[in-house]
Amino acid sequence: MNAVDIKELSHVYTNSKVLHSLSFQVSQSEIFGILGPNGSGKSTLLKILATLLHPTYATHVLIFGEELRTAMQKTRQKMGVVFQKPSLDKKLSVFENLKFQGMIYGFSGNTLLNKIHKLLDAFDLKDRSDDLVEELSGGLQRRVEIAKALIHSPKLLLLDEPTTGLDPSIRKDLWKYLKLLKESDVTCLISTHIMEDADQCDELLILDQGHLLALNTPHNLKKSHEHNVLILQTSDADNIALFIRDKFDLKPTFIDSYLHIETKEAENVLTTVLEAFPNKLSMARISEYSLEDVFVRLTGHRWKT
Amino acid sequence: MENMKQYLLPVYSLWLREIVRFLRQRKRVVSALGQPLIFWALLGFGFQSTFVYPNQQASISYLKYFFPGIIALVVLFTAIFSSFSLIEDKNEGYLQGVFVSPITRLGLVLGKVLGGATLATFQACLFLILAPLVGFSLTLLSVLLFIVLSFLISILLTAFGYCLAWKMDSSQGFHAVMMLILMPLWFLSGAFFPQTNLPWLLKVVMTLNPMTYVVAIIRRVLHWKEMYLLVDTPSLALSFLVILVFLGVTSYLAWRQTNRSFG
Structure with missing residues (x-):
């Protein structure tokens, strides 16, 4: 029961x-x-x-x-x-x-x-x-x-x-x-x-x-999202997003003006982007997939408390 | 028997909590007794020399005349405090824990109202000790009657306060109710002055005021052996009837209101 x-x-x-x-x-x-x-x-x-x-x-x-x-x-x-x-x-x-x-x-x-x-x-x-x-x-x-x-x-x-x-x-x-x-x-x-x-x-x-x-x-x-999340803050977000999409076949999303990329090879993506767009990134972070990301992915909007 | 215990124990719990809390808050004890005492002494001595009781055969001093009204005030104040505690219990979250328990809504009303009423009766009895000082001669019977009746009156007023307080979310709001409803009810109850020689409109208001019968029954019980001296005071039977009716009505309303929220 x-x-x-x-x-x-x-x-x-x-x-x-x-x-x-x-x-x-x-x-x-x-x-x-x-x-x-x-x-x-x-x-x-x-x-x-x-x-x-x-x-x-x-x-x-x-x-x-x-x-x-x-x-x-x-x-x-x-x-x-x-x-x-x-x-x-x-x-x-x-x-x-x-x-x-x-x-x-x-x-x-x-x-x-x-x-x-x-x-x-x-x-x-x-x-x-x-x-x-x-x-x-x-x-x-x-x-x-x-x-x-x-x-x-x-x-x-x-x-x-x-x-x-x-x-x-x-x-x-x-x-x-x-x-x-x-x-x-x-x-x-x-x-x-x-x-x-x-x-x-x-x-x-x-x-x-x-x-x-x-x-x-x-x-x-x-686990159902065995990826890491790469988060980028940049002044050239549109071009970087296009670049990542073409080069890695990934789908970057914008969440509150940050670029989110879910990928298994976050380090690789980051170094490639750094080489292609020097001085364009003001912040980059790789984080483990968290419950917050699960929520963001499920709802398409940010977690607000 | 076991069922009865299961029903009464929760009521007893709420009742006991009221008593324990009251005894722990010395300020409440002092203010519930002190305020009426000061009222009685100041107004009593103030009007003592000019007051003439409208019955030539009876010389009732003002201190003595005012005394039953003061007892009604003691009960009223305690009932008011108990209404404050209901608002507090709601605001501070205590009632949540009661609402999710199997206690019936009637049990909740009984516990709260009987708790407040017990305190009010207790205070009224403390005041009764002063009665002989102003010339009331008490008998065993009149004291017993006094205790029983003041308990009934206490339930009536506490249940009335409960109804008024149930929907309020702040004690400030209740202060307004107290000044606009409860105190005028007391002022126009014959506690202060007899009905004799008043303008007809006031007489009508006083006749319709349930508090008049509360004061009347206390007055009659205190004057047990010299009741014939009283004039313009509703009879024992009528007062008793009015009190019973209003006790029923206010208790029912308190129960119905509680039942509506969170049945």
């Missing part, structure tokens, strides 16, 4: 369609990423999955085999949600935040205490248990936020841009915990616009303007 199984999901806000007939599955115990720039519809998708928004249309939206829209209470019990905007009560301690949330899910007594202590252990929060949340650093607050979402031991964790606004070391820290979760059989569905995050997912869905553009492992997405 899949953790999430979506078929033909569309959503329309008053006048604009933000999700266009999405269909995809998320297997159990994987870290599934949804990569898209701002406005791609990933937040809407997450809201629908979190039961905060009714989709305009869907053939089905199944969470562990159960229809989200009809078995809402039941699916809510199986899901934890980490919001982009923190949902912690800053006036309460770490312990109290976990306790009150656990009670909301119907746990009490020793069962609840055990759950809290396990989470405090797992997220290395034991020493800070009695501190008010407002006294914690941003990174620690993020950890408490995830612990809170896990208080009822959900099998599926939804994370809406959990790393936005965090500095790189805290991001790394967060991924450490996500990978631990995966090992304990929790499926993570994470939306992000950060390439480094997307790269760490087991599977990645690329979303742009509500359309599903690609769905594969980050590795395969990049």
Whole structure:
């Protein structure tokens, strides 16, 4: 059984369609990423999955085999949600935040205490248990936020841009915990616009303007383009583009006034261009094919966040 | 039994959170009690010498006359604070975590409203300690009645505040509502002055104002043994009925509003 199984999901806000007939599955115990720039519809998708928004249309939206829209209470019990905007009560301690949330899910007594202590252990929060949340650093607050979402031991964790606004070391820290979760059989569905995050997912869905553009492992997405990218900035772009096209049978493209050439022999192309057009290049760069290039190639427009 | 527990535990969680937060914010405790106390002392002593109660047989001092109104104000202030906390919970994201949990929307309203109402009742009871000082003679029965009724009134006002606050996204907006709706309701409730000898228009407004019945029922319970002295005060039964009706209406509206968002 899949953790999430979506078929033909569309959503329309008053006048604009933000999700266009999405269909995809998320297997159990994987870290599934949804990569898209701002406005791609990933937040809407997450809201629908979190039961905060009714989709305009869907053939089905199944969470562990159960229809989200009809078995809402039941699916809510199986899901934890980490919001982009923190949902912690800053006036309460770490312990109290976990306790009150656990009670909301119907746990009490020793069962609840055990759950809290396990989470405090797992997220290395034991020493800070009695501190008010407002006294914690941003990174620690993020950890408490995830612990809170896990208080009822959900099998599926939804994370809406959990790393936005965090500095790189805290991001790394967060991924450490996500990978631990995966090992304990929790499926993570994470939306992000950060390439480094997307790269760490087991599977990645690329979303742009509500359309599903690609769905594969980050590795395969990049492998299907086994090229490097040569990027040139030049005052004589038209002639250089023609030259490269004729000489190497490649198709240079203009992206924001830069010349992009995808090729296996980027060094060779570059030296040839340098010989033929001395002093015409103001910048040249060879980079490995990245998820960003995948996105650019799929959409034909630049990645904007 | 198990089902009942599953239903009540989430409500209890939200309720308890209100209490814990309140006790942790000393300023709130002080301002919710201090403001009415200052009002009562300043206005009470100010009008003491000129106030004449419109019943010659009863000499009710202004401090005593004003006292039930002040209790209503204590409850009103606490209800207002609890509405602020609802706006805060929405703005600071706390409610997101509640919305995605299996708690029913009714459970959410109950937890929030009962939490605020408990605090309001608690404060009203603290104020009751001052009652004997201004000459009210309390009996066990009247104290018990006072507690029960002030709880009902607290639910009514907290639910009303909840309805007003639900759609607001800033506490500034709620300040305006407070000054334009809530305070005038209190001013024209008989808390300040009796209806006797007022222009007819004001009398009509006061008769239609639900807050009038809130103040009336507190006044009647405090005057339990000398109720016959009161003039131009709605009867116990009528006041009780009005309170029950409005309690039902505001609670229903609070629930319906919450249900509409994120069913």
